[in-house]
Amino acid sequence: MNRTPTPAEIPVETSATWEDLVTTALLGTDRRPPATGAPGRAAPIALLDAAAAETVRRRAGLRPARAAARPDPAPADPRPALPTAAARRLAMLLADRPGTGGGGRRGTAPDLMELLPQWLAAANARGFAAPSELLPALLDAARGRTDLRPAALAFAGPRAVWLARLNPDWRFALRAAPGGDAALPRPEDGERVRRLWQEGLFAERVALLAAIRAREPAAARELLATTWATERAEDRLMFLDSLRTGLGADDEPFLEQALSDRSRNVRATAAELLSALPGSALAARMAVRAAACVAVDRTREVASIVVEAPHECDSSMERDGVVPKAPAGRGERSWWFGQLMEAAPLGTWSARLGGRTPEEIVALPVTDDWRSELHAAWCRAAVRQRDAGWARALLGAPAAPEAGGPGAVSLAERAKLLGTLPPGERADWVAGFIAAHGLSEAFQLLGGCAVPWSGPLGRAVVDALNIARDAGSYPWSFSGVMGLAERCLDPAEASRLDGLLAVPDESEDASPGAGGYWAEAFQRLGTTLRLRAAMLEELGTV
Known part of the structure; x- marks a missing residue:
């Protein structure tokens, strides 16, 4: 009488390769018996035993290989260590994860992840170094939330880039730190600046230009001028935007040249920057055009502002940044008028409108339903020119009835105007x-x-x-x-x-x-x- 052998009685084949075992399993032991030669019903057991032995060998075995070079040591962080209690708090904040439930009550527990940005801001203000053991969790949090990245990377310090080189999940730290973990060259290091400007990646060049602009505006502008003619239009636009930092009268010649750029977006940005300089030639040209559109009508019982919007957008207006084609649903004349008004220096209007103050000008009636258009343009001008006096006039008293709903100045416009006032x-x-x-x-x-x-x-x-x-x-x-x-x-x-x-x-x-x-x-x-x-x-x- 035949009997099925026990597993201990089945010889385990260890010479078969993993590929042979996989092939036998796919075809079946009836069609392809295992190399052990185990008969009948014992064949599947022999196959599984052989696969188990080969699995252990594959996991435990390691072929001799040349040792890889050790990574360079992490750079030192000279900042003071975080207090013990604060380190425990950071670990708690990083361990918290937003709830996955939808639409239900939040309960009474604080949302710890929402407190992390404030914690990082306070820690950075005090100049503390991040605990090494919490850097992985900190980088993971920053990977999932882009709003955290600037503060998280500042707190993580130079070791964030070192870790990012070892883990591709954290490569955003490399992009946020142009030039890797090497500091950007100083403006006086001319050779390194020129090399990075000419050979660096676009993100590195933007960061270099912004860093130099923050310290030496003229040097940044001169660096940009060296390659301006050969840059792509989209790159010129990004580089030009960096001139907002430290914008001054010395930038006017460069920006005037940019008004003739072949890219419409570059021309518009150059015009916007020039209009933020009330003493620029473009601002003066816009003042003349805008003043021709607005006057005080003294023939009425109550003095009123009358508006005569431009009837055409000529080539000189277009060169100065006026976009000729109006958006869908917008009249051309009101579109041109709004652009002229927001680009004209706000100092134009006191002399033009009878020596009145901004508050008195804003209070004047405006004929023919031009009030909303006019006030909205003045709002944009006040924000662009950072004119707190005009912002106060346009905001009005916070308790005024019109402050609570739509009017000549919308809620969004009020929010922007508030940004020009002291905190x-x-x-x-x-x-x-x-x-x-x-x-x-x-x-x-x-x-x-x-x-x-x-x-x-x-x-x-x-x-x-x-x-x-x-x-x-x-x-x-x-x-x-x-x-x-x-x-x-x-x-x-x-x-x-x-x-x-x-x-x-x-x-x-x-x-x-x-x-x-x-x-x-x-x-x-x-x-x-x-x-x-x-x-x-x-x-x-x-």
Whole structure:
């Protein structure tokens, strides 16, 4: 009587190659018996045993080879070590991962990843070095979030590039550090500057030009001039954009030449830069053209501004950056008019309009429905020319009725105008806006305020959130503002939230479950503020 042999009785074939074993497995032991010669039903067992033995040999065996060169040691980081408590906090922030659930409540736990940018900013301000053991996690976080990269790479220091050379997942650090881990040449190192400018990758050349421009504007402009005629149009546009840093009257001759560039985009950018120089020849030409379009009508009972938009876009206007073809749905004359107005120096209008101040000019009625077009162009001019006086006039009082909705100056335009004001004045204006109009239109304005928010601004936001809660407002409408508050509210305001943690009684017209949501949101806000305070204390910044 035949019996099936036990596995111990089956000889294991170790001479068969891995390819032979794979072929036998694919064809089947009936069609191709194993090299062991095991009979019948024992053949599959013999094949598996042979495959197991070969697997172990493949994993454990290593063919002798020439030893690879060791990598160069990581560069030293001379910055002071991070305090122990701060290092533990960083490890906690890096270990946190955003939730994967969609649409549900966030609960009361802080979003630690959203605190990482603020932590990095504080650590960089103190000049600390990153702990070596946390660099991989830090680079992984920066790989997944491009907004983190500048601060993360600054904190990681020279070892970020060293690690990036060893791991292709972190190659973004190489792109962000032109020239590898070697420092950019100094402007006075003429030979290295010329070599990198002529032979470097495009990203390296942009970084070199920006670095030199930040220190010696004239040297950067002269370097750009050496290859300007041979650069591609898209590259000329990027290089020209770097002249925004340190823009001054000395740049005018170069920019005037760029007005004749064969690329329309380059011409437009050169014209924009020249119009930001009120003393430039282009600004003077635009002032003449714009002044011909605007005047004060003194024949009316109340003085008014009358507008006569240009009837054509001639070649000289086009050379000075006026785009002749209007976008779809936009009239040509209003399109040309807006471009002239935003490029003209704002100092033109006091003399042209009877010696009036910007506030008085903005208050004048404008005939024939040109007010929105005119004020919008003046907004763009104030932002371009960084004119805080005109910005204040166009912003008006934050409590004015028109500030809360569409008007001659839109909310987006107000946000840009606020950027021309000092941080304290900007925060005060937004606080006044929120006190008068609530939070429904304030998100865009809050995003431009310095962090942490000033005391008046923070109190205005908390008061407005409390008013919205008491009014039974739909709570999820304010989740964006609540998220901003978690990142931007001064941690000193945490104690003011203690009275808002209870679940309020819900009125009949309130959104179902709104009270619980508001209580959770305020509790999370308070917890986050205390966590931010602890973070700053660990870094020694309070």
